[in-house]
Amino acid sequence: MNWAETIILVLSGVLVGFINTLAGGGTIITISLLLFLGLPAGVANGTNRIAVVFQNLVAVLSFKRQKILVFNKSIVYALPTTIGSIVGALVATKFNEGLLEKCIAFVMVLMLFFLVYKPERWLKGRPDLQEKNISWIQVVIYLLIGFYGGFIHMGVGFFILAALVLSSGYDLIHANAIKNLLVLIYSPFALAVFMLSGQVDYKTGLILSTGNVLGAWLATKYAVKWGTNFVRWVLVVFIIITVFQLLGLIDFTSMFRLVVPGP
Secondary structure (H helix, E strand, O other): OOHHHHHHHHHHHHHHHHHHHHOOOOHHHHHHHHHHOOOOHHHHHHHHHHHHHHHHHHHHHHHHHOOOOOOOOHHHHHHHHHHHHHHHHHOOOOOOHHHHHHHHHHHHHHHHHHHHHOOHHHHOOOHHHHOOOOOHHHHHHHHHHHHHHHHOOOOHHHHHHHHHHHHOOOOHHHHHHHHHHHHHHHHHHHHHHHHHOOOOOHHHHHHHHHHHHHHHHHHHHHHHHHHHHHHHHHHHHHHHHHHHHHOOOOOHHHHHHHHOOOO
């Protein structure tokens, strides 16, 4: 790996860490870049998890320091999410990825509709939902989200936020903090699966992590300072970008080819 590739990895890590902490979908950039740098798809998928772990560790610590993170029910949500992530990581190489991406794009379009048409659902928390015990439907929802997160992780933040806001009653700021905690809890398990399969490039993952950490720290500061409406519009922008990528209307790999020297 030359210096240009190292710099691009770090800078892209900053962008991805910021995007993933506030919204989601940044992993599209990471996976595209890692593939272009010559990593096989499975190794790119596994290597990205190193940066995800460090990124969410920093985000969780920062949200906790700012007294935004709520632990009371977060661990309950984390259990099915973690179980799902382990299963998802185990079957990561045995699923029709293209079909899954089209389904994800469809769901994200629905989320985009509610973000624009019913913004109050995302801006204000609902204490009545927060105080309820977790239902079996929520267990299934978080189990499926965990499965997807373990499988490919790309855009999983959108689904966690949707579940925490629409199903569990949190506003976007607190949902963001809990989202990062859930990802932090399940990601090491998914990473371990890829490590045991020999699908992790440790050097590349650690270099990428340096940028992700900085991006995550910046995102937590802006999320709290600018409030829920700012986070909502960040979500809108990156859902649109993610949908375009999943439908083949944007090709991040081609974009990176213009600025990154070939491996």
